Amino acid sequence: MKLDSKKKEGLKQYRKRSALGEIFHRLRRNKGAMAGACILLVLFAVALTVDLWLDQEKVIGMNVRDKLQGPSLQHWFGTDEMGRDLFWRVVYGSRFSLAIGFVAVFVSLIVGVPLGAVAGYYGKKVETVIMRFTDIFSAVPAILMAVVVVSVLGTSTINLMIAVGVSSIPGFVRTTRAAVLTVRNEEYVEAARALGKSDLYIIFLHVLPNCLSPIIVQTTLRVASAIVSASSLSFLGLGIKPPAPEWGALLTAGRDFILDYSYLTFFPGLAIMITVLAFNLLGDGLRDAMDPKLKR
Amino acid sequence: MGKYIVKRVIMLIPVIIGVSLLIFIMLDLAPGTVLDQIANDYTPEQLAALEHELGYDRSVFYRYGMYMWDLLHGDLGTSYIYKAEVWDLYMQRLPATLLLAGASVLVSIVLSIPLGILAATKHGSLTDNASMVAALLGLSMPNFWLGLMLIIVFSLNLGWLPSSGFKDGFRSLILPAITIGTGLMATLTRTTRSSMLDVIRSDYLRTARAKGVPEKTVIRKHALKNAMIPIITVIGTQMGRTLGGSVVTENVFSWPGVGRLTIDAVKQRDTIMVTGCIIMSVIMISLIQLLVDITYAFVDPRLKSQYASGGGKRKLARAAGGGQT
Secondary structure (H helix, E strand, O other): OHHHHHHHHHHHHHOOOOHHHHHHHHHHHOHHHHHHHHHHHHHHHHHHHHHHHOOHHHHHOOOHHHOOOOOOOOOOOOEOOOOOEHHHHHHHHHHHHHHHHHHHHHHHHHHHHHHHHHHHHHOHHHHHHHHHHHHHHHHOOHHHHHHHHHHHHOOOHHHHHHHHHHHOHHHHHHHHHHHHHHHOOOHHHHHHHHOOOOHHHHHHHHHHHHHHHHHHHHHHHHHHHHHHHHHHHHHOOOOOOOOOOOHHHHHHHHHOOOOOOOHHHHHHHHHHHHHHHHHHHHHHHHHHHHOHHHOO | OHHHHHHHHHHHHHHHHHHHHHHHHHHHHOOOOHHHHHHHHOOHHHHHHHHHHHOOOOOHHHHHHHHHHHHHOOOOOEEOOOOEEHHHHHHHHHHHHHHHHHHHHHHHHHHHHHHHHHHHHOOOOHHHHHHHHHHHHHHHOOHHHHHHHHHHHHHHHOOOOOOOOOOOOHHHHHHHHHHHHHHHHHHHHHHHHHHHHHHHOOHHHHHHHHOOOOHHHHHHHHHHHHOHHHHHHHHHHHHHHHHOOOHHHHHHOOOOOHHHHHHHHHHOOOHHHHHHHHHHHHHHHHHHHHHHHHHHHHHOHHHHHHHHOOOHHHHHHHHHOOOOO
């Protein structure tokens, strides 16, 4: 009996996995990526449900008698100058930071990927024009571009998302184009063309699906940098304004008390760092898992 | 070689034209003009005259045309906020930025290259994983937070280093350089590691080891030198990016660099100042890129012959590839 089960185990190894299964299998062996994924899972669960179980009073309720108390059992992260519990504010702030990260990257995805795909697929003049524009666009440092966009649109949460998203468009154009270049001359693309399919059909149903892995990796890593950019803008006074518990804004508000109450800047920053690290770990793991060079 | 440099300079022109047009249009869309900022210093009549003189009574393209005409004559224009030449203002701030960029990249090199080599030589081990996580940690910390934490520990509590400004020379450079350098670490460590990994498995390293060359020499002389090209590429890119102004870090440490100059100018709608700063940083970045390209030839003699035969950019780019995208 014992031998039998061992045999089965052995056989399992040779069972063919689907492409997706293979990627998942490799990802699972990467401890860093799994740690990142677990942290993100918890964060998402918190951010999505926080409204249901967290009493708003805990987040915005002021209690001046308890103001500026250091971390304790009662207030894990201490309290701010209005006596609000910093821990609950950080917990609630996860909604802002995650939402900003995702919406911003979504903005750059929907602009960057089609542009990159068109540039890579058609080549020649179209490619030159799009890539020159991308060069011009990326000549302006990303954070500066975001600042300019915010000045055009005005400061609000939505505009902050757009600004951060716009500033990371060039990365997506480049990544997509590079990926499309590697598949555009493949036989299946030629076959689709021979069948008389339209270019749009070929790009979206044949070319892009085969370019997904670098785009997914780029997306994961970009969410990380978008969260940092957004909090940087808040720090520069161009993002979300302090009463809202966005992490960058919390940190900036704490800066005024840095001399005696450094925990007010420490904890929100720690939250940003852990979140961003989780995205980076997962992105790195995905990059390794999807790398065709490593395929056995 | 000379031909190559000229070609690179010519390629810069459309970028400058495009970037300045982009900035002009975007700042024109933003509410308010530079005139609102200085309105209190002038009488209404003077202001009206100034409005006409600066072209604010006409379209943005007219102003852009005026700017380009000046630029063609080598004039970056005048900032009406500071009432001074943009060129002079920029040059005042440039040394601080250059110093900080150089120091930050140095910090990044000193931390990353040994870490990358260590990770590559111990590939797949715990050390490898730990060094990659350490590098990622540097990337994941928001610059301003790391800066503030360093200030809390080293300035406020220990009192070892100044927390802001530029006055204490070298001592005031340390904290901002560490702040930026740590952020640059991740990419450089990763590049060093993967580039070393490519080389470490090569035949000539095996030959060297077979000859009895000590392992230290094998890594340092044979492996690292051949792995250098992608590493230099990344260092160049990072130097360029830091030169564009590390807006946030400059803000934390009240560092008198170009990043803050540019951001303040955006806030004050000082279009001419913003455009001038960005044009200058574009020029600086491509200068560094050029320098990097020339360095390749020194590091890798195989590339030198390509310069001589006018192999062009494509070959060079391919040779330099394998770095990071």
